[in-house]
Amino acid sequence: MRELFELCGADPELVFSPYCWRVRLALAHKGLDWQSRPTRFTDKELIAFSGQKLVPVLIDEGETVHDSLAIFAYLDQRYPQRPLLGGALAAERARLVERLSFHMVRVPLLKMLIPRVWQVIDPADREYFRSSREKALGMSLEAFADPQGGERLFREGVAPLEMWLRDQPFLEGQASGGCDYLLAGMLFWAWCLGAQPWAEDSALGAWFARILQTYEATHGPVKRAAIHLEENQ
Amino acid sequence: MRELFELCGADPELVFSPYCWRVRLALAHKGLDWQSRPTRFTDKELIAFSGQKLVPVLIDEGETVHDSLAIFAYLDQRYPQRPLLGGALAAERARLVERLSFHMVRVPLLKMLIPRVWQVIDPADREYFRSSREKALGMSLEAFADPQGGERLFREGVAPLEMWLRDQPFLEGQASGGCDYLLAGMLFWAWCLGAQPWAEDSALGAWFARILQTYEATHGPVKRAAIHLEENQ
Numbered sequence: 260m261r262e263l264f265e266l267c268g269a270d271p272e273l274v275f276s277p278y279c280w281r282v283r284l285a286l287a288h289k290g291l292d293w294q295s296r297p298t299r300f301t302d303k304e305l306i307a308f309s310g311q312k313l314v315p316v317l318i319d320e321g322e323t324v325h326d327s328l329a330i331f332a333y334l335d336q337r338y339p340q341r342p343l344l345g346g347a348l349a350a351e352r353a354r355l356v357e358r359l360s361f362h363m364v365r366v367p368l369l370k371m372l373i374p375r376v377w378q379v380i381d382p383a384d385r386e387y388f389r390s391s392r393e394k395a396l397g398m399s400l401e402a403f404a405d406p407q408g409g410e411r412l413f414r415e416g417v418a419p420l421e422m423w424l425r426d427q428p429f430l431e432g433q434a435s436g437g438c439d440y441l442l443a444g445m446l447f448w449a450w451c452l453g454a455q456p457w458a459e460d461s462a463l464g465a466w467f468a469r470i471l472q473t474y475e476a477t478h479g480p481v482k483r484a485a486i487h488l489e490e491n492q
Numbered sequence: 493m494r495e496l497f498e499l500c501g502a503d504p505e506l507v508f509s510p511y512c513w514r515v516r517l518a519l520a521h522k523g524l525d526w527q528s529r530p531t532r533f534t535d536k537e538l539i540a541f542s543g544q545k546l547v548p549v550l551i552d553e554g555e556t557v558h559d560s561l562a563i564f565a566y567l568d569q570r571y572p573q574r575p576l577l578g579g580a581l582a583a584e585r586a587r588l589v590e591r592l593s594f595h596m597v598r599v600p601l602l603k604m605l606i607p608r609v610w611q612v613i614d615p616a617d618r619e620y621f622r623s624s625r626e627k628a629l630g631m632s633l634e635a636f637a638d639p640q641g642g643e644r645l646f647r648e649g650v651a652p653l654e655m656w657l658r659d660q661p662f663l664e665g666q667a668s669g670g671c672d673y674l675l676a677g678m679l680f681w682a683w684c685l686g687a688q689p690w691a692e693d694s695a696l697g698a699w700f701a702r703i704l705q706t707y708e709a710t711h712g713p714v715k716r717a718a719i720h721l722e723e724n725q
Contacts, residue, residue, distance in 0.1 A: 345581045351665050352585035355656065359592040362652035419595035423588065432584050 260294050261286075264306050264316040267297035268379035272482045275379065275451040277365075279315045281327040281444035287474055288440065289338050293317075300384040300391075327444070328354065331437060343437035356430070357441045363416035364445045368456070370409030373400050375452040379484045406488070413456045417463055424462035428469060435470060443470045453486040494519075494526040497539050497549040501612035504530035505715045508612065508684040510598075512548045514560040514677035520707055521673065522571050526550075533617040533624075560677070561587065564670060576670035589663075590674045596649035597678045601689070603642030606633055608685040612717045639721070646689045650696055657695035661702060668703060676703045686719040 263286070265279035274280070274297070286293050298305050298314050309316045309325050316325045317333070324333045331343045332350070344350035373392070377400070380388055389400055396403050420430070420442070429435045430442065446467050449456060457464045475481060496519070498512035507513070507530070519526050531538050531547050542549045542558050549558045550566070557566045564576045565583070577583035606625070610633070613621060622633055629636045653663070653675070662668045663675060679700050682689060690697045708714060 342581070346579065348575070348578045348664070348669070349582035349585055352582060352589055352671060355663060355671065356585055356588050356592065358656050359589065359596075359652050363592075419592050423591050430588060431581070436581070438585060438588065 261291060261320075262296050262318040263293045264296040264298045264309075264314050264318075266314050267299060268484065269381040270379070270482070270484075271297035273379055273451065273484055274482070275376070275448055275484070276314065277368075277444040277448035278327040279444075280447035280451075281440050282315045282317060282330050283478075284440035284443060284447075284470065284474060285327075285331055285334055285343050285437075287478060288341055288343065288435070289334055290340070291334075291338065299381050300387045301381075327441075328357065331441075343440070345437070353437045353441065356438045360420065360438075360442045361445070363420070364413060364442070367409045367412035367416055368445060368449055370403065370405045371413065371454060371456060372409075372449060372452050373404040374406065374488055375454060375484065375486050378486050378488075379452065410456045417457065421461055421463050424466045429466065435473070439466075439470060443467065447471075447481070451481065451483055453484045494524060494553075495529050495551040496526045497529040497531045497542075497547050497551075499547050500530035500532060501717065502614040503612070503715070503717075506612055506684065506717055507715070508609070508681055508717070509547065510601075510677040510681035511560040512677075513680035513684075514673050515548045515550060515563050516711075517673035517676060517680075517703065517707065518560075518564055518567055518576050518670075520711060521574055521576065521668070522567055523573070524567075524571065532614050533620045534614075560674075561590065564674075576673070578670070586670045586674065589671045593653065593671075593675045594678070596653070597646060597675070600642045600645035600649055601678060601682055603636065603638045604646065604687060604689060605642075605682060605685050606637040607639065607721055608687060608717065608719050611719050611721075612685065643689045650690065654694055654696050657699045662699065668706070672699075672703060676700065680704075680714070684714065684716055686717045 263279070263282060265274050265282070266276035267274055274295070296305070303312050306312070306314060306316045309323050311325055313325060315327060315330060316323065317330050319337065322333070324330050335342050335344050344353050376388065377385065393399055423430065427433065430438045446457070450471070457467065471481065496512070496515060498507050498515070499509035500507055507528070529538070536545050539545065539547060539549045542556050544558055546558065548560060548563065549556065550563050552570065555566070557563050568575050568577050577586050609621065610618065626632055656663065660666065663671045679690070683700070683704070690700065704714065
């Protein structure tokens, strides 16, 4: 059986990592089943077999692959139907789209979502979450987090995507593809943590709803956290 | 003979339109020659045969094509060597990269370059330039132009491209391709107007220098405007 090691909260059914969501969407796109292996931030021994410390990790037919883009490439090679990255030129451009859209949405969402991640993770994960993120950010979580500012930056950042999606239902055209999932994973991060910085009636909101609905039609309802943030958090 | 109608300044050799530069770079990439047809903003009768009012317009083998992306697609179809856009998936992603990178650099450069465009164009073009741009921008040229602010926005906007180009010589990998020219056209706009908002020793600067050098090696020196802007302009 195919196994996907993916980040979870204190509730093992709450999967919120954007990179793990990319892989879920990619597997669903290919029509492949998998068994979820919920993995907490500090469950490093669970994925030690992969030779590194980060999820997602996929075990498929005896192969172990980590990193969302590497998993996309692996899936295309092993299961050529419905390409995610496609040929060399298309794949290179998917990586470039990923880099550009990542820059537009990742930092804004991180500013928004830090207090929510803090609430949903297992208390035993909090020290790891704080120290790893503070090292990467070069400042305290409290100094970096800014839910209102992050939401404003997100709306500014997605403006070109919003315009693009007014002309066609998916980033890739008439059907969803690799670039859609690379970006949608980021929005699932917010969604599963109970946030929604896009307007329901925006083109981006309609695009996300299409991807969510397609996923839920085959895989059941997506678990969202019920979070009550205190004022000024 | 292949003819390219392209925007020029009062000096017909000064070609600075980003969209026309895209086409020059695309033709050079394919190894195709062309005859330049310098066209001022108000030379609308020169391109009336194309059924619309904007350059670039390419006449090739009796075909007339306008719009830089449409010209890329035409060139790929007519001259399949060294694809610019490539197959359907790659082409769709090139358009998406164009949209995202355009958003990052076009408005910042426009804020920077308006006073320079004003200086280089034929005085007879100034009324057209002012009224067409003020209508599109919804404000006066003076209210929109902001060379220092535009330069700061440009540097922020290209940050993800800068990181991308630290890992590989071209946006498309080891060789330049369609996405490189779509973006480089924007930088030629600044370059030909005597501006250079990127640092020489940045990865973006080195990338632009590679594209410029390759072009000049086969097509001779690129004409730049010598502009002296007054303080606070």
